[in-house]
Amino acid sequence: GEDVEQSLFLSVREGDSSVINCTYTDSSSTYLYWYKQEPGAGLQLLTYIFSNMDMKQDQRLTVLLNKKDKHLSLRIADTQTGDSAIYFCAERLSSNDYKLSFGAGTTVTVRA
């Protein structure tokens, strides 16, 4: 089945690293995504990782995938006030299945 879980809140000091965690239950997931949502707006894709990868880095973002534990994380280095948002983890089960399943979202608050 499809079930994606995330912690709901994260508070981080400006300049520190943020780590947002996500677990999923379906081992057949092929793609895993991180989206960012600012207040009153749609979702913006931040990054994604294929299930045959362990890590992906893109500027301040690092995605780690532990397939054995079905655990995905997003690390944001040097967190800025503009990083305050809701972050969603999502999975797609197969390349033929266009559906995405989303977690509940983690609200990240960056404090000065």
Place this chain on the structure above:
Amino acid sequence: DGGITQSPKYLFRKEGQNVTLSCEQNLNHDAMYWYRQDPGQGLRLIYYSQIVNDFQKGDIAEGYSVSREKKESFPLTVTSAQKNPTAFYLCASSTGGRTEAFFGQGTRLTVV
């Protein structure tokens, strides 16, 4: 510019009325989706369409209807049968050749 456009941004409906939310994309994407977002909850899939003239129910289709007569357009009707329609509605599109879904800016529907 290519993108996905939702209208209106805000919509007010009286109880017992049907309303239609517009979603248009010029990205030449095959698949389109409607999600509902409630405060503190993740995105729940209402309907999706992988090809013109075809669509499938998502996890919470009751009280909603869609059509996909054109590739560019995927309107969502919230009917009077939907018991709790007040929510933020997000439309998205994707293609099999890319991995990510692109989102519109959302429509906030309020029942008055």
